[in-house]
Amino acid sequence: MSTPAISAPPTEKMWVMTSMLCRHLESFIDNIIIIQDDKPIGILGVKETLLGLLKNPTFEFFDQITAGEVMGGFSNVVTSQTTLSDLISMMQHQRTGFAVIPHDKGWYSAISVRTLLEVSALSKTDMKASEIPKKNIITFTKEDTMDYVLTSMFHTQTRRLVLENYSSFISDRLILEKIAFKLNYLNGVSNFLEIKADTFPLKKLEKISEDLPIPELAKRMLGMDTPYVMTQDRIISPWDIALLLRE
Structure with a gap:
């Protein structure tokens, strides 16, 4: 593995x-x-x-x-x-x-x-997505700055923030890729922390059934470049599934 x-x-x-x-x-x-x-x-x-x-x-x-x-x-x-x-x-x-x-x-x-x-x-578990513990969903708005987005990520110890009232999210990976490939490592950029979040690419959250078995959910996540999904009332990351393995 x-x-x-x-x-x-x-x-x-x-x-x-x-x-x-x-x-x-x-x-x-x-x-x-x-x-x-x-x-x-x-x-x-x-x-x-x-x-x-x-x-x-x-x-x-x-x-x-x-x-x-x-x-x-x-x-x-x-x-x-x-x-x-x-x-x-x-x-x-x-x-x-x-x-x-x-x-x-x-x-x-x-x-x-x-x-x-x-x-x-x-794994042979019978657990389903609905059994993954709920957690607070950390959000941001299009008008928030990079200072706010990054500070929120570190303060809440999350790598992704969900766009308020939407099923899209921004991640640390998406931010780093834009810095490297679009902003040329900030060469000539003097106000990076003041840049608005809406100028950065977002990913769409894939919605899944709460009845989806954990092994099937894991297989689906393996095919995603940014594995992050949502049910009706919760957001699920690979770390949530890893914690289930310990149990």
Whole structure:
């Protein structure tokens, strides 16, 4: 179920790291392991990148700052003794849906929350989407700024905000892709945090039946580039399904 991990040295500039992240956003891996002396010393993902950008919303952040200055701490290393429950608890405690498996000769493979969808798809549970616990739906409006959107994401520890009164959402991935590919890493952009949310691309929430079995829901999510769905009264992400696996 693991996938070869992507790695980089701590000296790599953030524009290179962001480019690497964007190239792999559609895969199961959206974090890069920072390696020094053949050992993982941190991780850098979309979350760490946007948190750093919130503090320094300029082209200089991408052009001058290195991965080692932005990376987050990391201790999610899986061993042969690690159970599935241990893995999920580890991810939850570290607040990062990512873990690595060390192999010989200094290379690593990676497990993400989205990878755990594969496990859910093969499970024999009779649970349905309606049994996933409800949670508060964090919203935004088209007039909100990037400052508000990013601050809300970090304050509520969510990677997606739902557009108020609509079934569309914005995600950290969509924001990062536009910064890299449309805004040229903010080169010439002096007011990034003041840009309105309606200038960023949105994704449509796929509506599903509350009676959809969890394995079928996991299979459907595996085919989505941004797995995020809604029922009549709840929003469901891969992490919600991962938490069910622990039970």
